[in-house]
Amino acid sequence: MKKAPSPLVSLIPIIVLVGLLFATIRTFGSDALSGGSQVALLTTTAVSIFIGMVFYKIGWKDYELAIINNIAGVSTALIILLIIGALSGAWMVSGVVPTLIYYGVQVIHPSFFLASTCIICALVSIMTGSSWTTIATIGIALLGIGKAQGFADGWIAGAIISGAYFGDKISPLSDTTVLAASVTDTPLFRHIRYMLITTVPSLIITLIIFTVAGFSHDAGSTEHIAEFAASLAAKFNITPWLLVVPVATGLLIAKRVPSIITLFISTGLAGICAVLFQPNLLQEISGMQGSESIASIYKGLTMTLYGGTSLQTGNEALTELVATRGMAGMMNTVWLIICAMCFGGAMTASGMLGSITSVFVRFMKKTVSVVASTVCSGIFLNLATADQYISIILTGNMFRNIYEEKGYESRLLSRTIEDSVTVTSVLVPWNTCGMTQATILSVPTLVYLPYCFFNIISPLMSITIAAIGYKIVRRR
Incomplete structure (x- = not known):
């Protein structure tokens, strides 16, 4: 030795x-x-x-x-990270995230936004078994809603991450939950039930803090939120049909399809929606706005998946929100x-x-x-x-x-x-x-x-x- x-x-x-x-x-x-x-x-x-x-x-x-x-040991995580880069770009440019934000700012009251965000992310994470997938999909949409309602980035991200990691921690689909149980030779559901003793009180305290913070927050005038929603509607083709993508993603998760396959299919569906509902944005991204050819749409979609995009909306905060980085943005x-x-x-x-x-x-x-x-x-x-x-x-x-x-x-x-x-x-x-x-x-x-x-x-x-x-x- x-x-x-x-x-x-x-x-x-x-x-x-x-x-x-x-x-x-x-x-x-x-x-x-x-x-x-x-x-x-x-x-x-x-x-x-x-x-x-x-x-x-x-x-x-x-x-x-x-x-x-x-x-x-982290090779799978690296692949997931690259796919998430493509997915986040596809969900944004296709209008999926803007649609969720558009309806969300009109439904979620600012006083309950932080607590609602935490609960929503917790439920999605329990279903997905993945905090990464939750944050990369619904988390990004909630971030946009929170910004529109005037919340600071730290508060919004804290609520998203708190909920996502609660779900990741107790979901039987979570790789960390399975790993912790297996490395200690503990039956999985015995491990999960025992975790509730510490996890539930921690979540309750968290929700109380977020609820108090929400009621203490000055959301500003509703005109600001209305202006944010109007800017979204002016730039993107907002339609309930785009909600098919997150619904399909949820079904894949419920069927326990592996994360990489789920994320890949979700990215593909969002890409199809981008072509169907946002062809003008793809042409703008490609730099070939005067062209109606398939080549311009193909180029715009490809650039969305692998590279960064910046769409001018006339609203500085919104322009920053809808900017994407694609797979290339994940390389660092x-x-x-x-x-x-x-x-x-x-x-x-x-x-x-x-x-x-x-x-x-x-x-x-x-x-x-x-x-x-x-x-x-x-x-x-x-x-x-x-x-x-x-x-x-x-x-x-x-x-x-x-x-x-x-x-x-x-x-x-x-x-x-x-x-x-x-x-x-x-x-x-x-x-x-x-x-x-x-x-x-x-x-x-x-x-x-x-x-x-x-x-x-x-x-x-x-x-x-x-x-x-x-x-x-x-x-x-």
Whole structure:
């Protein structure tokens, strides 16, 4: 057995990463994801590898294998991210999202908007089993409605993400829910039922906060909302027929069609609707407005799917909202995820992750300290590995035997993993979830973070319930 780095030595790459990211954000601001953050992650990866190879004689092959495994583990997520880029562009230019916004601003009252947004996203996420799909579809539409009603981006994104991650956490279709249950050998529905003890109170508190905030919000005059809706109707062909796309997407989800296939079909349907209902917009995008040829429509549709579009609406806020980035707009995020996986692989292969997390084990004596240590470890792994799937697997593997030796049920570990890892991943700017949602919503992670009340309350609720001891069985 090779000697593992000490916890203090293992913290060196983390300190370097935090310092580099701080400098990058201060220097590049909102452009930090365009290269600066990637360089910071690769530099920190090099630091971790250098320490391991020079001082602990860890071979390059070990690092290479760990990095390859990490990247392979997120390959499906990368494909989904690219399809989401195409889907968001197709849903926007086809008029699907504008139609949802057009009807939504007239139906959802501003006082209940934030709470309604959270509930809607929660229901959709439960049906889809995917926070990513929820945020990329209905989330974008709700963002537009919220902007029209005068809400700040952070509040809207916080409500969207809170609801989406509630559904993702308890849906039997969710890959993170299945993963947390399987890695701890807990029956899936036993795991879900046990999670309700901490998840439901967290959601109730969240909804109370959003309801109070909604009633405190000055939505401004209804003339502003009417003007926003009129601008949409003037630019897009608004018709109830476009609602066929989200309805069909919902049916595919109900049939449990795999996410990639569902997103692909939904994108295709939106593309057909764009050709049928918005041919003039496709010609505008193609730059061939004087032409009625099929070529101009084909070019506009293709550009919508792979590249960015900017449609002038006469309303600055609306013009910004309906702008799309397509698959090309996701490339910085894809690049960042790959770099993050390199860092996570280097930290794992060097033994630094195991060394740091071993510190938490020393404090595991009573129930509350066991749960608190697991929560802290899960959050730390989200920060260090930059991926919730890796964090779930590592946390489960590290603590499974400890929980068993101390006489705790496996469902306590699986619930604590979800309370700490699944919901906090989106709060980390360099985590795959944080990067993805910031990209999809065009709202920086640190802007929406203070308003993701469900995600913040969940780990605290997990520790609180452990302190109370409710429904926690310990074999003597």
